[in-house]
Amino acid sequence: MNVIEIVKVIIGICIALGALLTVVTAVGLIRLPDVYTRTHAASKAATLGVMFVLAGTFLYFYLLEGHMNSRLILGIVFIFMTSPVAGHLIARAAYNTNVKLWENSVQDDLAAVKKERAGE
Amino acid sequence: MAFQILLNVFLALVWMFLKVSNEPIDFLVGYFFGLLLVFTFRRFFPSRFYLLRVVAVINLIAIFIKELLLSNIAVLKVIIKPKLDIQPGIFALPTELKKDWEITLLSNLITLTPGTLVVDISDDNQTLYIHAMDASDAEAAISSIKNTFEKAIMEVSR
Numbered sequence: 001m002n003v004i005e006i007v008k009v010i011i012g013i014c015i016a017l018g019a020l021l022t023v024v025t026a027v028g029l030i031r032l033p034d035v036y037t038r039t040h041a042a043s044k045a046a047t048l049g050v051m052f053v054l055a056g057t058f059l060y061f062y063l064l065e066g067h068m069n070s071r072l073i074l075g076i077v078f079i080f081m082t083s084p085v086a087g088h089l090i091a092r093a094a095y096n097t098n099v100k101l102w103e104n105s106v107q108d109d110l111a112a113v114k115k116e117r118a119g120e
Numbered sequence: 121m122a123f124q125i126l127l128n129v130f131l132a133l134v135w136m137f138l139k140v141s142n143e144p145i146d147f148l149v150g151y152f153f154g155l156l157l158v159f160t161f162r163r164f165f166p167s168r169f170y171l172l173r174v175v176a177v178i179n180l181i182a183i184f185i186k187e188l189l190l191s192n193i194a195v196l197k198v199i200i201k202p203k204l205d206i207q208p209g210i211f212a213l214p215t216e217l218k219k220d221w222e223i224t225l226l227s228n229l230i231t232l233t234p235g236t237l238v239v240d241i242s243d244d245n246q247t248l249y250i251h252a253m254d255a256s257d258a259e260a261a262i263s264s265i266k267n268t269f270e271k272a273i274m275e276v277s278r
Contacts, residue, residue, distance in 0.1 A: 021192070028199040036251045037208050039237060041199060047232065048192050084231035091239045091251060107209040107255055113242065 007063045011056045018052030025049060034102040035094045043087035051076050124170045128154040173276060180272040187233050187268060195234040198253060209255030210239060213248045213262050215270065220245075222273055229269050236261070 028041030058072040101108060128151060135150025136142065155171070162169040198206055217223050223245055227238040235253040242249070252261055 021196070024196055024199050028195075031199060031204065033204070034208075036237065036239075037206065037253060040195060040234060040251075040253050043231070043237075048188065048234075080232065081228075084228045087231050088227065088238050091237050095239050101210070102208060107211060107258065111210075113240075113249070 004064065007059070011060050011063075014052050014056030014059065018049045018054075018056065021049030021052065022046060035099050036091055036101065039087050039091050039094075043083050043090075047079060047083050050079055121167050121170045121173060124158055124165060124167070128158055130154075131157060168278075176272070176275040176278075180269075180276055183268050183272050184229055184232070191234045191236075195253060206253055207256040208251065208253055209258070210249055210251050211255055211258040211261065213250050213265060214246060215248055217270065217273060217277075218245075219277065222277055223248075226269055226273055230265060236265075 025041050025046045029038055032038045032041055054072050054076050058069060061067045061069050061072075095114075131154030132147050132150035135153060136146050139146050139150075158165075159169060159171070198204075215223065215226065217226055223241070227241070227248060230236050230248070230250060231238050237251045238248055239251045240249040241247070250261075250265075252258075255261070
């Protein structure tokens with residue numbers, strides 16, 4: 001087994017892992033009970049999934065075709081910059097429009113603050 | 121910090137002029153010797169030696185990648201577990217960070233880590249409200265964030 005084959009196996013694992021994470025994200029979107037826990041699944045596992053797929057693609061073109069595509073790296077960086085902002089804004093908008101937490105939630109420190117703000 | 125880097129680049133250029141060379145490798149060699157000079161005279165700069173900050177940034181990135189992988193596995197387990205026995209909730213995290221960019225960085229890192237999500241921030245910028253997938257032990261979650269991310273960010277901005 002020469003080096004090229006080993007590289008191919010590593011790239012395959014990267015992309016399969018990315019696809020697997022994306023599938024689990026989709027399952028989580030359906031299974032989890034409320035908008036906040038769904039945001040966890042959607043904005044996070046997808047981040048790592050996309051990252052693995054892009055990294056696998058980058059390695060493929062760099063190691064097998066000898067062509068370094070820096071845009072794939074930029075893609076990873078931009079996903080890491082934008083996805084937390086999106087997740088935060090969705091959750092914040094949901095909370096401010098009185099979307100209820102799941103009934104089994106154990107604590108809510110924000111409720112008191114919100115009441116205080118509304119009272120002003 | 122910016123002054124030290126500028127000085128270092130300048131020293132590298134001086135090295136290139138001394139060697140009568142325009143090769144990139146001589147720039148790197150000059151940069152290395154300039155780094156030694158800046159390190160030798162570090163007491164005379166108003167801010168600390170800038171390489172320490174670079175090391176702190178690399179350290180922060182390493183901590184972040186480790187947390188990202190660990191908590192991704194944790195969320196993965198929760199999702200594919202047949203029985204849904206999570207205890208989500210919102211807890212308050214008091215933060216010692218002062219500057220706006222530090223707080224932004226902290227909340228971005230917290231939100232990027234699966235299982236925790238910043239929902240809101242108090243008006244005086246001292247408390248982050250975090251929605252967690254598993255809020256049964258809020259104290260442990262608070263201390264773990266404080267010991268990893270907050271400490272590393274403080275090390276960068278010191």
